[in-house]
Amino acid sequence: MLDRRTFKNLDFLFVFFLLLLLGASLLVLSTASLNVIKSQPYFYVKAQAMWIATGIVIAVIVAAIDYQKFRRFSWWIYGLNLALLAAVFAFGTAAKGAQRWIPVTASFNIQPSEFAKVFIIITLADFLAKRQGKLNRFRDFIPPFLFVAVPMALIFKQPDLGTTLVIAAIFVGMMFIAGANPWKFGGLLLGGALIVGVALWLHFSTNLPGFLKFVQGLPLPMKDYQLKRLTIFMNPMADTSGDGYHIIQSIWAIGSGGLWGKGYRQGTQGQLNFLPEHHTDFIFSVIGEEFGFIGTITLLFLFAIFLLRAISIAMKSKDLHGMLVGSGVVCMFVFHILVNIGMTSGIMPVTGIPLPLISYGGSTMWTNMAGVGLLLSINLRRQRLMF
Template sequence: MLERRLLRNLDYLFIGNIIFILAASLVVLTSASSNVTSDPLYFVKKQLVWIIFGIFAAGVMAAINYAQLVNYTRFLYVANLLMLLAVLFIGKEAKGAERWIQLGPFLFQPSEFSKIILIVTLAHFLEQRKGKLERLRDLLPAFVHVGIPMLFIMKQPDLGTSLVLMAILFGMLYIAGARPALLIGIIAAGIAVILLALFLHYQFGLPIPLKDYQLMRLVVFLNPYNDGQGGRGAGYHIIQSQVAIGSGHIWGKGWNRGSQVQLNFLPEHHTDFIFSVVGEEFGFIGAVFLLSLYFSLLYRAMKIALNAKDVFGVLLVTGVVSMFAFHILVNVGMTIGVMPITGLPLPLFSYGGSSMLTNMLALGLVLSVNLRRQKIVF
């Protein structure tokens, strides 16, 4: 039960940002999904249900004292691995990937909730090692901690979520005290290895543990007009997205008037490419306004982290911020053609039940830290 005295600490600007983004998402989704099914409001009604569930879940998470979560980190970590392992045996396949588990009428995506569990367990893991992260070998246990669930996720395959886990890891390592130069060196080395592996794969046939379509997504953004699929592959997605955003100019074509969206030239416009809908129908002004809301949300979250009463709380919020920031950066980047297509949704905006619940639970975790930023004096 949430005590009234804790509500004095509540960051109402943070909550206001969440409400504005959710409201804007329903407005844009109404236009983006109007011609996807026979019922023009089908996805909007389902998304509204998930938002309601999400608000309830966030409230429950905020009411829980986050400090008590340290008592369950081992259980959560093992449960996470078992959940991801179950996908490999009883998972439902869709669009070439086996990422979902059927729960009655709903499809449950364990890799989404895995991100929240990882943030909690990694926060406790790093809290115990704060001040002892100076050398590369000091960081190896953290990489193993993240690497095990990441391997299960890669097996599904889910490249996008795997990259999110790495973003969470590096963000939390930085705040936990790892040397920035060391982290930058690891990232540079990782990029070099990936580029070398791609070169050897295409030149000499070196085996890579990725599907052909995943490899194409990694490289096609460099030249979307050469996607190797007759113009209907990943390159087509990028081209149509750029056309949509560019045609919106300053003020946009108007709500429900975007030709790329309404004529179905733009694929996945209610999920992965919903930012393109914003660009086409609301223009540069609408896109900047949405990005401003996200910036404000992340800024308020970092303020909450700075005011947290303990290291565990700081690391929890940092993990959430890292997750959101990476999602936003990659999703927006892929719609304008400067990032590979990884299938990462725009947080709180793209259609998707598992994604919405995960994001709202993460924000509830931030609010839990916010509410308990001061020790209660009796």
Template sequence: MDKRSLKNLDLLFVIFTFLLLAASLLILSTASINVDKADPMHYVKVQAIWILSGIVIAAVLATFDYQKWRHFRWWIYGLNLVLLLAVVLFGSSAKGATRWIPITSSFSIQPSEFAKIFIIITLADFLADRQGKLDNFKDFILPFLFVLIPMLLIYKQPDLGTTLVFAAIFIGMMFVAGANPWKFGGLLFAGIAVIGVALWLHFATNLPSWLHWAQGLPLPMQDYQLKRLAIFVNPAADTSGDGYHIIQSIWAIGSGGFWGKGYRMGTQGQLNFLPEHHTDFIFSVVGEEFGFIGTVTLLFIFLIFILRSVSIALKARDPYGMLIGTGIISMFTFHVLVNVGMTSGIMPVTGIPLPLISFGGSAMWANMAAIGLLLSVNLRRQRLMF
């Protein structure tokens, strides 16, 4: 990389990225202290390793010209499918899902996390070649099939949360690529309506006589996924079972009040009433111990981080760079909105972690790879003329 490109570096984006990484270690130092009694700081030390190695990944990708990825589109897409198929054939299972490929006895990777980055890189090239050619319904078919194949492999694991992230990435990138907003938007609205009607028919108990044949309509979802949707509507229906997670999360956030209970002074998290409080429900710990002030501060950091990402995408030197930025922005935004929504009780539980904050190696590496790609776009936003 030409050193003159460093003048394009978005320092505010870099600063707020490091603020999020620092926040991850701070929050984990209280959220995970009682998870491993033998080594209270175990998760913090491991997360620090993921962060440091992730910074190296981001730096390497930032120095690599993002345009060169276009030459390897089909190789990357093929690698993505191979890794997802490997999960089906050789994957290890935990908590009813098969999402990991064991590398050693104590280390495994989650290909679905990296699949998000692979699909952003490859779909960006796929759509960049079709700009101005996404006006009709038939033009949407190939891009949809391009994303659908890896989506189905991820859904089979089962991993509904990451499947929905793929959908968010696809929708965001399609609109920016120039898909006819009325026709594409109409398809989305129709799809959401069909899903809504299907869910209503599945859960409804007092249907009119002429609809009795459709009552209990079977859906291609796991039982626990259907229970999560049912509990979302009425968490109090099963306070000690499927509704336990969301009730404990709401109590934790609500009990924090304005200033919070204080660092390591929470009850729901510290006494392990709140499940998965160092991963999916880490935002609940922020609400309980740091209160309204803490949650607003964290969300403000995310807001600036995403707004700077938007600025980088808008200043990209070509459509390919803008589409990469759009995919990454869609991914991060969806993750934050859904995680905060599910921990607050306004969205169903989907198991989507809070990016750059929740504990997890594959997720951290994938997120840092996304940041590296954004920086690569940012550093090359202007062509060097001499």
């Protein structure tokens, strides 16, 4: 548990900007969710306030535990993670074409794939810390890859491509921090990206030369509608009433905000419900429409300071294990922010990744706050007490 002397290490600037972001979430939700349930305009604000309050409790509890103690139970946590992900297929409920949630009560569900992010950060950090200095050869990369491949496969099967990509980003970031040979590991990543690119090109090709006809329309382990959602951002006008609709509405919303925005609760795309999922995945579009360029830049500034302090906490850890845990949390936040803003701006595929600490969602908020708790646990123990 905590000693009072450890509080001298607390990064108050990190906590301050965290609270500003949580406050921004409630402010934006008070307009973004106003007309989602017309009979209960503040339903999502009240629910988010509860998720934030309970999330703070989770962060405090996690921060009070020495992050190194999680190493003793690493394989148990890994097993629990796999069990929860597998339970989705046995007991989970389906919605919007995906089976991701396990019902706890009639009105409350949990999403194990969200918690899997933190579980993987904790367990992969221990796995990699034990291999310090032993990630120089290509074959050295195989055990860590297999370690994350199993939970990633279960998540991809749901299907939940967004979370699968988040875990992939966490894995890549933590591998580099663990000391993986940058040339060899980087070369593998580049090669993998090229293979994926060629596979997509072959899948969508319709007029290849005769000697390549046998690979035309190459089958991929995804349904056509899923692939279309991933590629429609390159030309959303090709399907204005279908998969391109989300992107078009989002771009219109952000662009119409101008410099100062249309004003609080004065947006049209969000308030009239033209913009889908505007209280969850597309909440950044509401910020752009109602608060304009100034509002989005202010939010990005809050995120920037928050992330810089988080990076500082990770880099000042007293050991490699703490640095790996901290860097994993940072990678999770950075990837979420970049992809969410990218997809709402129309420059990245729509993958259903929420904006951390801002978008509505219980499992998402709890996962974010558990990550914050891990950072604070590292921060509070960055120096060993000598007396």
